[in-house]
Amino acid sequence: MTQVSLRTEALSVGYQDRRVIQDLDLAFPVGRSTAILGPNGCGKSTLLRALARLLKPAAGRVLLGDDDIHTADTRELARRLAILPQFPLAPDAINVGELVRRGRTPWRGLLAPWTQADSDACTDALDAVGMADMAERPLAELSGGQRQRAWLALVLAQRTPLLLLDEPTSHLDLAQQIEMLRLLQRRVRDTGMTVVSVLHDLNLAARFSDHLVLLSPEGLVAEGPPESVMTADHLQRAFGLEAQVISDPLTGRPWVLPH
Structure with a gap:
């Protein structure tokens, strides 16, 4: 599978007069899984829709490889990027x-x-x-x-070498959520595809993702490996949540314990 990079440059996206994403610069690791996290209303699904060319930026660009996705040929784009919407x-x-x-x-x-x-x-x-x-x-x-x-x-x-998923674990019970995330984890490992997902469960995201993007209503809080993103300070800034972050005894990944 031919790999392809995905990144944003000074991306701003919104609805009518309301900006939801403002001046966002991100690069998603190629051949890895990224989870987009944050409270309701912070722009997680809006960002994913912009990455999939379902929303036109108010400013900035989304680049697939070296190509602006909003000027790319539709059929060629669909051979490089697939999206699974929430509904x-x-x-x-x-x-x-x-x-x-x-x-x-x-x-x-x-x-x-x-x-x-x-x-x-x-x-x-x-x-x-x-x-x-x-x-x-x-x-x-x-x-x-x-x-x-x-x-x-x-x-x-x-x-496609790139897959975008909007809340793929919604409406699933815990066992089904873990099954879905394990399946995606295996697919990334076995094929080298890049997966970007919007997720809600912080602990499952930290366990099954290689890279995290944490948003708040004010913008990007942190992005990087789970260990650097999932900290008490970042959770307070994003969610207003008092929490302790420990090491998962099974995986060594961060585990959030709300106060």
């Missing part, structure tokens, strides 16, 4: 296999025949999420965790 929608009665095959759209021309490469990409994606035996199951019959894995298979079938 994806699918047609009624679609089954898992049909959903996943939609991930091949950027690689197929009008009326192009289905190829072996398309089949291999879909098979690999279903295997990766543990749903190879569910391709004929209607999406509507799946549990919340299964449905989320099916959607993840769709974007994996797109075979």
Whole structure:
């Protein structure tokens, strides 16, 4: 998989007259997983939408490699970057296999025949999420965790070097959240893809991510490895949260204990 860098330069994004992100400079580590964290309303999903070209910046740029994503060819962009929104929608009665095959759209021309490469990409994606035996199951019959894995298979079938996920663990129970994050962790390790996710659980983010971006309503608080970002001072600045940060006895990663 050809890797590609993602960064922002003096990025400002908002809605009408309200700026949510202001003059943000970030570089996301290539071939690693990054979690975007912060309180509600700080701009986590707004930032992700800007990274995916779903929101046009008020100022600044988002660069994919050396290319400004807002001037990039749409089909070429979809071959380099995939996004899984928080609330994806699918047609009624679609089954898992049909959903996943939609991930091949950027690689197929009008009326192009289905190829072996398309089949291999879909098979690999279903295997990766543990749903190879569910391709004929209607999406509507799946549990919340299964449905989320099916959607993840769709974007994996797109075979992009960069994947953006908006709250991929929302509406999942704790076991399903850990399963999802482990799956993404393995994918990053095995393929070298870059994953950027919006997450809410601080401890799961610190455990499963290589890099953290911590936002507050006032802007960027900190970014870097979990050990440098997840500190009592940073949590106070971002959330107004009094907390002790200890070392997780299983992983050695930071673990937040609110007071």
